[in-house]
Each structure stands twice: as C-alpha cells, then as structure tokens.
Amino acid sequence: MPKLGVVIGSVREGRVGLPIAQWFIERARQHAKFEIQTVDLKTVDLPVFAERHHPRLQKYENDKQRAWSTVVAALDAFVFVTPEYNFSVSPALLNALDYLYVEWNYKPVAFVSYGGISGGLRAVQMAKQTVTALKMMPIAEAVAIPFVAQSIDREAGKFNATEQHERSAMVMLDELYRWAQALATLRTKN
Numbered sequence: 001m002p003k004l005g006v007v008i009g010s011v012r013e014g015r016v017g018l019p020i021a022q023w024f025i026e027r028a029r030q031h032a033k034f035e036i037q038t039v040d041l042k043t044v045d046l047p048v049f050a051e052r053h054h055p056r057l058q059k060y061e062n063d064k065q066r067a068w069s070t071v072v073a074a075l076d077a078f079v080f081v082t083p084e085y086n087f088s089v090s091p092a093l094l095n096a097l098d099y100l101y102v103e104w105n106y107k108p109v110a111f112v113s114y115g116g117i118s119g120g121l122r123a124v125q126m127a128k129q130t131v132t133a134l135k136m137m138p139i140a141e142a143v144a145i146p147f148v149a150q151s152i153d154r155e156a157g158k159f160n161a162t163e164q165h166e167r168s169a170m171v172m173l174d175e176l177y178r179w180a181q182a183l184a185t186l187r188t189k190n
C-alpha cells in the first residue's frame with residue numbers, strides 16, 4: 001500500500017489549515033488505498049533554509065534536515081494542504097520543499113488549497129513551478145476551497161465541507177493513487 005504524506009502547509013497561530021487537513025485525512029482513510037501519515041510543518045519546525053550544500057548532494061549537516069529527509073524519503077505520494085499568502089505558497093511549505101531534492105524525486109503531489117475568492121489556486125500554480133523543479137508530478141485533480149472562513153466552525157475547530165469538496169477529494173485520491181503506482185517504477189534503482 002503506498003504511503004501518503006498529508007502536509008499541513010500553514011504553521012500560523014489559529015491556522016484554518018489544521019481543521020481542513022483533519023477533514024481531508026479522514027476522507028483519505030475512508031478512501032482506503034493509502035497508508036496515511038500526517039506531516040505537520042509546525043512540528044517539523046525547520047529553520048529558514050541556510051545550508052552549505054545543495055540538497056541534491058545529500059550532505060546534510062544538521063539534525064532537522066536529516067530528520068526531514070527520513071520523513072520524506074519514506075513517503076510515496078503527497079497532498080499539500082496549502083493556504084495562499086500574497087498570491088503564493090506559504091513560506092513554511094516553500095522552505096520545506098527547498099530543504100530536500102532526491103527525496104521528492106518522482107513522487108506525485110496533489111493539492112487541497114484554500115483562500116478567498118481564488119480558493120488558493122494562485123498558490124497552487126506557484127507551487128507547481130517549484131515541485132516540477134524537484135521532479136515531482138503535480139496532478140490536475142484538486143480540492144479548492146474559496147471563501148474558506150465561511151466553511152470553518154471556529155468553536156468546534158471544524159471544517160464544514162460541501163458536497164463538491166467531498167467529491168473532489170475522492171476523485172483526487174483516485175488519480176493520485178494511479179500516479180503513485182506508476183511513479184514507483186521510476187524510483188527503482190537500475
């Protein structure tokens with residue numbers, strides 16, 4: 001069973017990314033084709049990237065980078081739960097991507113994005129440019145959540161999904177599963 005990392009891309013106090021990720025993780029468990037791992041960038045807690053060597057060389061000099069490498073290397077596919085900050089990706093997510101190279105290679109990634117009128121789609125477009133530089137395969141099927149504040153029950157700390165979000169999540173997971181299987185063959189060493 002492929003291992004899916006659901007990455008929470010916001011580390012902000014009071015982030016809505018957490019209840020959205022919790023909702024998605026529940027759906028991914030119901031989908032039942034992946035082994036799910038939550039990857040909370042707030043817990044991973046990477047400092048701003050300032051390493052001596054290009055990550056492609058894997059000459060890691062600090063323990064946080066080594067630990068992050070172990071987490072990402074063990075996963076076969078990703079869902080990035082991403083907010084949109086200033087029409088782009090959160091600095092925490094971009095930073096986490098920059099930290100590694102080989103560990104991301106030939107792995108598919110799908111997006112659950114949220115924001116105002118854009119539903120986070122501008123952030124997704126920016127992220128796609130970066131993930132392809134890491135030889136990841138961003139898939140087209142996605143969950144986009146516009147006007148996110150209206151879907152959050154702050155008291156219950158819960159995201160209220162619409163029918164469309166529910167359907168999109170399952171379609172996206174089906175497609176991600178296909179890519180996860182296909183790309184696994186590219187990662188086998190010759």
Ligand SMILES: Cc1cc2nc3c(=O)[nH]c(=O)nc-3n(C[C@H](O)[C@H](O)[C@H](O)COP(=O)(O)O)c2cc1C
Pocket residue numbers: 010011012014015016017018083084085086087088114115116117118119120148
């Ligand atoms: C620094 C900053 C920049 C933002 N820029 C955008 C933006 O460009 N587009 C958008 O739709 N929402 C923007 N927002 C609003 C976010 O969509 C909203 O705050 C959301 O809750 C952020 O996700 P989070 O709570 O998981 O961090 C921005 C919020 C912050 C804090």
